[in-house]
Amino acid sequence: MEPVSAEHVTTLRRFNRYFTRRIGALDDHYLGQDRPLGEARLLFEIGDGVSLRELRGRLGLDAGYLSRMARALEAQGLVRITVHPKDTRQRLAELTPAGHVEVKEQNRRANHLAEGLLKGLTPPQRGQLTEALGSAQRLLRLAAISVEVVDGAAPDARACLDAYAADIDERFPEGFDPASLVRPHEVSGDTGAFLVAYEEGRPVGCGALRRLEAGVGEIRHVWVHPDARRLGLARRLLDALERQATQRGYEIVRLDTHASLTEAQAMYRACGYAEIPRYDANVYAAYWFEKRLGR
Amino acid sequence: MEPVSAEHVTTLRRFNRYFTRRIGALDDHYLGQDRPLGEARLLFEIGDGVSLRELRGRLGLDAGYLSRMARALEAQGLVRITVHPKDTRQRLAELTPAGHVEVKEQNRRANHLAEGLLKGLTPPQRGQLTEALGSAQRLLRLAAISVEVVDGAAPDARACLDAYAADIDERFPEGFDPASLVRPHEVSGDTGAFLVAYEEGRPVGCGALRRLEAGVGEIRHVWVHPDARRLGLARRLLDALERQATQRGYEIVRLDTHASLTEAQAMYRACGYAEIPRYDANVYAAYWFEKRLGR
DNA sequence: CCTGATCTTTGACTAAAGTCAAAGAAGTAT
DNA sequence: ATACTTCTTTGACTTTAGTCAAAGATCAGG
Structure with a gap:
């Protein structure tokens, strides 16, 4: 650091x-x-x-x-x-x-x-102040959020996944079946991880890593609580997940996204992910991405 | 307002x-x-x-x-x-x-x-935070500064002028003779004004307005304490002086500046002042400006 | 030198803020 | 049912923070 x-x-x-x-x-x-x-x-x-x-x-x-x-x-x-x-x-x-x-x-x-x-202050100065304070607060909040590895079966992990499922169930036109969520055993141990972001003790985001095939991990369920959006937390979760993947010996991570999550797609591209052909049978996915992890 | x-x-x-x-x-x-x-x-x-x-x-x-x-x-x-x-x-x-x-x-x-x-935070985010906080603090300080009309002979007014004189005496290669400062009677009453900026009760800036000729006022001695620079206070003093000039029936204000005060010149231009030929015999002046007051 | 203002000290209080421990009531896990 | 934990309440305190007024010492100006 x-x-x-x-x-x-x-x-x-x-x-x-x-x-x-x-x-x-x-x-x-x-x-x-x-x-x-x-x-x-x-x-x-x-x-x-x-x-x-x-x-x-x-x-x-x-x-x-x-x-x-x-x-x-x-x-x-x-x-x-x-x-x-x-x-x-x-x-x-x-x-x-x-x-x-x-x-x-x-x-x-x-x-x-x-x-x-x-x-x-003059009106333009008021605008500047508002912008500066808003930006400072966003960064201070982000700085105060910690991302931790928890067991995939931990209550906080399940709570996040439930919120995630409910969230996208509302957002996807076709709804979302919670049965497609990762299983706790997939995101624990040597081949997977589950991360939860905490703000003042409250879980406000999550992300999962599981094994796809030899040398290839998959990132799933990157989610941020509505109260904690626009802070840059998703990016931090993504970073942390990639670090977990590296630690577990994956050289490549993949992920897919739904057609409706356009901001997410933009973020993945900005973080170095490149679009690839379909690699799974996920019915909710419309785009597939991959990133080769540098060391 | x-x-x-x-x-x-x-x-x-x-x-x-x-x-x-x-x-x-x-x-x-x-x-x-x-x-x-x-x-x-x-x-x-x-x-x-x-x-x-x-x-x-x-x-x-x-x-x-x-x-x-x-x-x-x-x-x-x-x-x-x-x-x-x-x-x-x-x-x-x-x-x-x-x-x-x-x-x-x-x-x-x-x-x-x-x-x-x-x-x-990541290093770039730290930079953003520092910038946001710095900018917020500057604006908050500026907002907390009040500009008041005081008598030209008041202790605070004299203290500011003394500080101003000492300041430019050091800055001008040829030094500065305090005898060229405005006289208290010139900056009082119907034809002139003296403004002092206060931050938490402490004088941190000043500016003077006096009569030059019919319909024309002159702004002099716009000064900001070193502790209060880079806040935008000079601009505020200038604004306030122009308002005083308008109130006193001047349609035009003029001012001159020393060759070495390049930031001041830039500020005057940015505030709508146009360069004009020499209008006085001020030995310290190198540039002369004028602005027609709107309204 | 006198007068009025300024600065500090002291005494006598008060209110707010907070701590700690014990105990009762109600949950939870086994 | 038992043991353990959690949540709230109560009693008994302590410390901090602050106010107000009076008094003594010293300055500044006329």
Whole structure:
């Protein structure tokens, strides 16, 4: 892995300092107004109803602390706390009408703040800022996603494949039969691999590698959760799969794609894949690609 | 003023949320380690010695609170507090060797964190991130700078002009005589104006408008503090000066520039100024420009 | 030299934020 | 049914962060 240049580190740190001190601090100050910041944040996060468990994870709070804060908000009539229908140990928090009003007010204030800031710029500069922030956020998210090898039968792996199947079932005019998914044993061990991408602990993408014939691997089921698209994650999954293939001694990887997945086709071409004749009987495939792995 | 588009507000707010939650929070958590965050920050800000007064302003802390924290750091042997040589009411704080060690450790940790984040990206992506963050920070700073009309004799105005004079005295091969600066009365009232740009309360730029002849104003002394260059502030000052000129009934504004200020010349051209023949006897001028104000 | 402002220190508080451990209730796996 | 785990609640704390006012020391300007 290449060393990280000092310039990049400096810029990131300088930005961090500037941003958290100047913008973040302001925001916090305004968000709460006449309410402790912790409660204001909690209220905001509750939104359309979440379990306390989820909140605990998301905000990284102590269980006791959270419980008390949530109950305090309940006492103020801002949230309603109910028992989770599927697991009676858990509690669900949701906003009452009064809570919604309060959150709306929070949003109004935060918008006002953002507008005040943007007012200091000309319209083209606003556009530049939006673009820069959007691009920075995309890259920061991508940097925070880790791609890991998991067992093909692991719950996260199955969850991804299920989501993948549902996704393309909707996208393919002819639908998709989950029976054509890879079997767990094909993507484990010496000849295959299953990768899952995690963002803050949540699986947001996957990809599978299996053996096709001697020296030839096949990449299948490269999928990215809708929330994590347009970050460049598919490319990263593809890279990681190729590395797995190399490790397993494959010199060539192949893959096929459905006619409707035009962005995917473009990505494969951009990543060095060349179109080849049909190599399998996959009824969903319309194009077949191959890449010779450099070392 | 144009309304701020919702898209821009949303992007800014989304970024703010993501960044403060994910990066800022992490950083804070690591920075302190076994020390309260307030003290850690204070230590960091002390750096190579500052007065408590300065720190109070910079960090926005209560005087009593700051005093106690500083004394606590002194008791821990991390800072030395001495009496200000020029004003015995004030105190100066500087790091002891132990304090330097601690700050270095802070920096090491923060760098490590930034590196960890950047490691998740390919080198070209790191470059993109650096560029996006740099550009975002530039624009955010620019947005936070306010340009105000002040009296030509105000301390901030004089301070800017002094800095301007010192700056160009160094830059012009022939030096610069401060006697050629505008007089306060020329840049006040109905026929002139003096603008100062403030960043977080600190003057970081200026510009003057005075009467040349009927219907013609002259822009002079457009200057930006070295810390605030490359943000687009000169352009903003120029815009604001033109608005002042229009308000005062001038249809034309003129200005001159020194031969050595090539970036300034380029900016004037880009802002709609056209070169004209010499219109004054300014010994420092090599180029003369004019712009007809629209509206 | 006097007056009013500035800077720091101290005392006396308060509120927010967070920690830790114990216990009860409810799931899950065997 | 049993053992183990998870989720929430409660009690009992501690630390941080911050506010406010009063007082003492020192400056700056007239």
